[in-house]
Structure formats: C-alpha cells, structure tokens
Amino acid sequence: xxxxxxxxxxxxxxxxxxxxxxxxxxxxxxxxxxxxxxxxxxxxxxxxxxxxxxxxxxxxxxxxxxxxxxxxxxxxxxxxxxxxxxxxxxxxxxxxxxxxxxxxxxxxxxxxxxxxxxxxxxxxxxxxxxxxxxxxxxxxxxxxxxxxxxxxxxxxxxxxxxxxxxxxxxxxxxxxxxxxxxxxxxxxxxxxxxxxxxxxxxxxxxxxxxxxxxxxxxxxxxxxxxxxxxxxxx
Amino acid sequence: xxxxxxxxxxxxxxxxxxxxxxxxxxxxxxxxxxxxxxxxxxxxxxxxxxxxxxxxxxxxxxxxxxxxxxxxxxxxxxxxxxxxxxxxxxxxxxxxxxxxxxxxxxxxxxxxxxxxxxxxxxxxxxxxxxxxxxxxxxxxxxxxxxxxxxxxxxxxxxxxxxxxxxxxxxxxxxxxxxxxxxxxxxxxxxxxxxxxxxxxxxxxxxxxxxxxxxxxxxxxxxxxxxxxxxxxxxxxxxxxxxxxxxxxxxxxxxxxxxxxxxxxxxxxxxxxxxxxxxxxxxxxxxxxxxxxxxxxxxxxxxxxxxxxxxxxxxxxxxxxxxxxxxxxxxxxxxxxxxxxxxxxxxxxxxxxxxxxxxxxxxxxxxxxxxxxxxxxxxxxxxxxxxxxxxxxxxxxxxxxxxxxxxxxxxxxxxxxxxxxxxxxxxxxxxxxxxxxxxxxxx
Numbered sequence: 001x002x003x004x005x006x007x008x009x010x011x012x013x014x015x016x017x018x019x020x021x022x023x024x025x026x027x028x029x030x031x032x033x034x035x036x037x038x039x040x041x042x043x044x045x046x047x048x049x050x051x052x053x054x055x056x057x058x059x060x061x062x063x064x065x066x067x068x069x070x071x072x073x074x075x076x077x078x079x080x081x082x083x084x085x086x087x088x089x090x091x092x093x094x095x096x097x098x099x100x101x102x103x104x105x106x107x108x109x110x111x112x113x114x115x116x117x118x119x120x121x122x123x124x125x126x127x128x129x130x131x132x133x134x135x136x137x138x139x140x141x142x143x144x145x146x147x148x149x150x151x152x153x154x155x156x157x158x159x160x161x162x163x164x165x166x167x168x169x170x171x172x173x174x175x176x177x178x179x180x181x182x183x184x185x186x187x188x189x190x191x192x193x194x195x196x197x198x199x200x201x202x203x204x205x206x207x208x209x210x211x212x213x214x215x216x217x218x219x220x221x222x223x224x225x226x227x228x229x230x231x232x233x234x
Numbered sequence: 235x236x237x238x239x240x241x242x243x244x245x246x247x248x249x250x251x252x253x254x255x256x257x258x259x260x261x262x263x264x265x266x267x268x269x270x271x272x273x274x275x276x277x278x279x280x281x282x283x284x285x286x287x288x289x290x291x292x293x294x295x296x297x298x299x300x301x302x303x304x305x306x307x308x309x310x311x312x313x314x315x316x317x318x319x320x321x322x323x324x325x326x327x328x329x330x331x332x333x334x335x336x337x338x339x340x341x342x343x344x345x346x347x348x349x350x351x352x353x354x355x356x357x358x359x360x361x362x363x364x365x366x367x368x369x370x371x372x373x374x375x376x377x378x379x380x381x382x383x384x385x386x387x388x389x390x391x392x393x394x395x396x397x398x399x400x401x402x403x404x405x406x407x408x409x410x411x412x413x414x415x416x417x418x419x420x421x422x423x424x425x426x427x428x429x430x431x432x433x434x435x436x437x438x439x440x441x442x443x444x445x446x447x448x449x450x451x452x453x454x455x456x457x458x459x460x461x462x463x464x465x466x467x468x469x470x471x472x473x474x475x476x477x478x479x480x481x482x483x484x485x486x487x488x489x490x491x492x493x494x495x496x497x498x499x500x501x502x503x504x505x506x507x508x509x510x511x512x513x514x515x516x517x518x519x520x521x522x523x524x525x526x527x528x529x530x531x532x533x534x535x536x537x538x539x540x541x542x543x544x545x546x547x548x549x550x551x552x553x554x555x556x557x558x559x560x561x562x563x564x565x566x567x568x569x570x571x572x573x574x575x576x577x578x579x580x581x582x583x584x585x586x587x588x589x590x591x592x593x594x595x596x597x598x599x600x601x602x603x604x605x606x607x608x609x610x611x612x613x614x615x616x617x618x619x620x621x622x623x624x625x626x627x628x629x630x631x632x633x634x635x636x637x638x639x640x641x642x643x644x645x646x647x648x649x650x651x652x653x654x655x656x657x658x659x660x661x662x663x664x665x666x667x668x669x670x671x672x673x674x675x676x
Contacts (some may be wrong), residue, residue, distance in 0.1 A: 148486040
C-alpha cells in the first residue's frame with residue numbers, strides 16, 4: 001500500500017517536474033521578454049518624445065483638423081502620438097513574442113490570428129479616422145451653409161449629417177473586420193430610415209411654422225426689397 | 235500653351251485687326267439691357283480722347299442667353315454729336331467672344347488680357363457691363379495715366395452711397411491699405427486700367443483657376459500690381475451707378491471669393507507686407523465732384539438677427555477662427571439684450587482683430603478655409619449694422635472720415651497681425667485693446 005502511494009507520489013512529482021521543466025523556463029523567458037519589451041517601449045517612447053520635434057507632422061495634424069478631432073483641446077502633438085504608437089507597438093510585439101515561446105496550439109492560433117488581423121485593423125482604423133474627419137468636415141459645411149441661408153435647425157441638421165457619415169464609416173470598418181457587418185448594416189438602414197421619417201414628420205408637423213416663417217422671409221427677399229443692398233456692395 | 239484661353243474664332247479676328255494700341259474689355263453675362271450703353275461710352279471715349287490710336291472693344295461673355303453679344307455688336311455711336319476736335323484715324327473695332335474656363339468675371343478678364351497681349355496693346359482698360367453712370371470720360375481717365383504718365387495700374391475712385399460698397403469699406407480697403415501701405419480707395423471697384431507690362435504679368439500667373447476666376451479678380455489685380463511694385467494711381471470717375479447684383483446670389487460665397495483671395499495673396503506676398511508700416515496716398519487723377527446717388531435702405535434688425543444666430547450656431551467654428559479674447563468680446567456683444575439694437579456697436583479694434591484672426595486661421599487651417607471665411611458672414615453683417623447705425627445721421631464726408639479712422643485702427647493694430655501670423659499669439663494678446671464693457675449689446 002505504502003509502495004503504491006509512494007509510486008503515485010513519485011509519478012505526481014515526476015509530472016510536476018516535467019510540467020515545471022516544460023512551462024517554467026518558457027514562462028520565465030516570456031516574463032523576461034515582456035519586461036524587456038516594456039523597458040524598450042518606455043525608452044523608445046522617451047527617446048521619441050525627447051528627440052522628435054515632429055514639426056511637419058504637427059502642422060499636418062493641425063491643418064487637417066485631425067488634432068482637434070482626436071483631442072478636443074486641439075493640443076495633441078505629433079511626438080506624443082508617434083511615441084504612443086511606438087510604445088504600444090513594441091508592447092504588442094513583445095507580447096506576441098512572449099506567447100510564441102510557449103509554442104502551443106492555442107498560442108500559435110492567437111499569434112496567427114493577430115498577424116492576419118493586423119493589416120485589417122490598420123485599414124479599419126484608417127477608415128474610421130477618415131470617416132470621422134469627413135463627418136466633421138461635411139457637418140461644418142452644412143452648418144455654415146444653413147446658418148448663412150437662414151435654414152431652421154441648422155445645428156441639428158449638421159449633427160444628423162455628422163452621425164450619418166460617421167455611421168457609414170463604422171459600417172465600412174466593421175465590414176472590413178468581418179465584425180457583425182450584417183448587424184451594422186441593418187442598423188444603418190434602420191437609422192437612415194428613421195432619420196428620413198423623422199425629418200418628414202418634423203417638416204410636416206413640428207417645424208411647420210418655422211418652415212413657413214423661413215419661406216415667408218425668402219419671399220420677402222425678392223428684388224426691389226431692402227436686402228438687395230447687401231448684394232450691391234462690390 | 236496659353237492659347238487654350240482663346241475661343242476658336244478669336245485668332246482669325248485678331249489676325250484681321252493685326253495690332254491695337256488700346257483694348258477695352260467688357261465682361262458680361264446676360265447684360266443686354268445695359269451693355270449697349272457701356273459699349274457706346276467706350277467707343278465714344280476711344281474716338282474722342284484717343285483719335286490717333288487704334289482701339290478695340292472686346293466683350294468677353296459668359297454664355298448669355300439674352301442677346302448680350304448681339305447688343306455689343308450692334309451698338310453704334312453717332313460721332314457727329316460727340317463734338318470731337320479731331321477725326322479718328324481708324325474706327326473702333328468691336329469683338330465679342332464667349333470665354334472658356336470657370337464661369338466668372340476673372341475668366342472673362344483673362345480672355346480680354348490675352349487678346350490685348352496678342353494685339354500688342356499699350357494700354358488695356360476693363361469696365362463692368364452693368365454700369366449706368368459710365369461716360370466717355372471714364373475711358374480717358376482709365377487709359378491716359380497709362381499711355382501718357384507711365385502708370386501701370388489705374389484704380390477707380392468713385393463716389394458711392396455711404397451704405398454701398400460695405401465689403402470694400404469694412405474689410406478690403408482697410409486691410410489692403412494696412413498690408414501693402416497704399417491708399418487705393420476702391421481696390422475691388424471693377425473698372426481698371428493697366429499697362430502692357432502688367433497685362434503680361436497677369437497672363438503669366440498660374441492662379442487663374444482659383445477664386446480669381448470669380449469675384450476674386452478685382453482684389454487680385456490690385457494686389458498683384460501693388461505688391462509687385464508696379465506704378466499705381468487712381469482716377470476719379472464720379473458716381474458708380476450699376477444694376478443691383480442678383481438678389482439670389484450667395485453673400486457668403488462672395489465673401490469667400492473676395493476675402494479668401496485677400497488672405498491667399500497675403501500668404502504669397504508675406505515678405506512684402508510683413509515689413510511695411512503705415513500707408514501713403516496714391517496719386518489721384520480727374521476732377522472730384524459731388525454727385526447724386528441711389529438711396530440704399532438697410533434692414534438693421536435682420537442683420538442683427540443673422541449675427542445673433544451666428545453666435546448661437548457657429549460658436550465652434552468661430553472658436554477655430556478667432557483667438558479666445560476676440561471670441562469672448564464677440565460673444566459679449568451677442569449676449570446683451572436685443573432691446574438695445576439701436577445702440578449696437580462693434581469697436582474698430584475688435585473688428586480689426588476679427589479680420590486679422592481670421593487671416594491667421596486661414597493660413598494655418600488650409601482644409602477649413604472655406605468654412606472659416608464663410609462663417610465670417612454673420613460677423614460681417616453685424617459690422618455693417620454697426621456702421622449703418624453709427625453713420626445714420628452723417629454726411630458723405632463724415633462717413634469718409636469714419637472709414638479713415640477704421641483704416642488707421644487697422645494700421646495701428648497691424649503688429650498684432652504680424653505676431654499672430656508668425657505664431658506669437660500670446661505676445662499679442664496683451665496688446666489687444668477691446669473694451670468689453672463699453673460695447674452695447676444687440
């Protein structure tokens with residue numbers, strides 16, 4: 001009996017030893033890799049922040065309106081953006097390298113999926129950034145036009161344009177990632193339909209008075225009236 | 235390469251004429267009602283004042299459907315009634331062509347200048363086709379300084395109603411004067427005279443496909459002449475009476491084309507204007523006299539309503555365009571009680587700062603330029619309202635003094651523009667004098 005127990009215990013110890021020899025060294029290596037990646041990422045971020053002035057990129061971000069879009073205060077600097085991208089990229093590479101040390105089926109799948117998904121992720125991110133920039137640009141165009149033309153509910157009109165264009169960008173990005181694309185598309189169709197219906201109802205009932213006033217004002221602006229002088233200035 | 239400017243039938247017509255001394259250009263679009271008078275005035279002016287010169291009148295048309303071109307070609311002058319001292323050596327040629335390119339006054343001028351260049355004209359003048367007050371003397375006043383006094387650019391000087399020319403009075407004249415140091419009173423007047431050297435310079439430029447093709451042409455011509463050191467002068471033409479612009483025309487689009495052109499040229503001629511201080515008078519030819527003018531009514535309440543609405547809805551865009559202290563002062567104006575409309579007033583210093591801030595934003599935000607300048611419309615309307623209220627009881631001379639004060643304010647505040655333009659915002663913030671409390675509300 002004692003011998004049997006001893007055998008079981010020895011086998012358990014052997015298995016544990018085998019597990020330890022199988023997993024602990026890779027785990028330690030993985031931890032070291034992660035730590036190294038973390039340190040390298042920190043150093044690279046620090047170096048970029050110190051070394052890269054990024055004047056041209058700053059100008060591009062400011063002139064394109066991307067800095068104010070990504071950071072409401074509009075004070076985003078290209079150096080911190082580049083440093084953050086480099087930091088997270090190095091950490092990501094470190095994590096994948098650390099996972100690769102284990103050399104298991106699961107880790108291989110994770111790495112494969114990540115590498116396969118990465119270009120798509122980048123593309124989707126670019127689509128989202130471009131889409132939100134376009135949404136902001138078009139919404140501002142609509143806002144300025146509507147205010148200058150004395151169109152009622154100018155800000156809401158601009159907001160609707162912004163949401164629709166932003167939503168289109170999300171739908172395209174989701175489709176790129178094959179992520180619930182049908183759901184997003186269906187949601188978009190429902191949303192667009194709802195906006196059209198709401199606009200119709202609003203024009204029909206809610207803002208009828210406003211529209212009447214607007215049309216009346218437009219009618220009052222016919223030739224021979226006072227406002228023509230404003231256009232007589234050149 | 236530049237001959238893509240010319241329509242197919244232009245070259246044979248130019249070859250038939252051979253050469254000309256003076257070219258008068260008249261851009262048009264559906265102006266059959268008024269263009270006959272303008273052509274006759276130009277024809278009489280050439281015959282009466284330049285009988286020994288070969289003159290050509292060119293109508294550059296934007297595709298009129300009301301018989302404008304036919305009106306040009308059929309207009310005739312009875313020379314026997316002109317009381318001419320000498321008989322013209324040759325008749326005045328008249329040509330009418332449709333121009334190519336972006337529809338607009340600038341594209342029309344381009345064709346005129348190109349033909350003038352091919353004809354080897356010594357002087358070229360352009361006049362609007364909707365003028366009711368043009369006389370033969372205008373041709374003399376626009377062309378003679380070029381032919382006989384060596385000037386390259388003759389700007390018009392008119393008497394206008396105190397509420398007419400508000401873009402000129404409130405933005406373009408004070409700004410261009412402060413920038414380039416020349417007191418050209420009507421920089422976007424529309425009727426100019428140019429030398430052959432300046433015409434060649436205009437044609438050689440490559441920015442014809444921009445806002446220059448539209449309403450930006452007038453300020454573009456003036457700025458190029460002044461900034462590039464051409465010899466400039468003004469001629470007093472009397473009153474400018476012309477057809478009202480299309481009431482359906484988009485004011486914000488006009489502002490964008492005119493003010494946007496000023497700002498674009500500021501970038502190009504940065505090295506010229508940034509060092510210039512104060513301003514100097516420009517020679518004035520002609521004999522100034524007082525004239526009767528068409529009355530102009532302005533609906534102040536409507537202007538202020540547009541301003542208040544702009545303050546509510548365009549705050550985000552103004553926050554991009556204006557510095558925080560300028561924006562705060564503008565908001566203070568709008569947030570005051572509407573019952574004080576009759577005393578609404580925008581300080582000159584605040585207005586100058588708005589125009590300067592916008593210039594700096596226009597430089598730094600190339601993708602937002604359209605929004606920024608168009609969003610100026612409600613502010614511009616507020617400035618017009620303020621000006622109308624302030625000058626309601628003033629005579630023309632007093633109004634002119636008032637505009638002079640505004641120009642001096644622009645000149646005095648120019649260092650803040652230079653600092654903002656070069657990116658030294660914080661340094662100039664303290665120099666900015668805006669009395670927030672003294673400004674009565676809307």
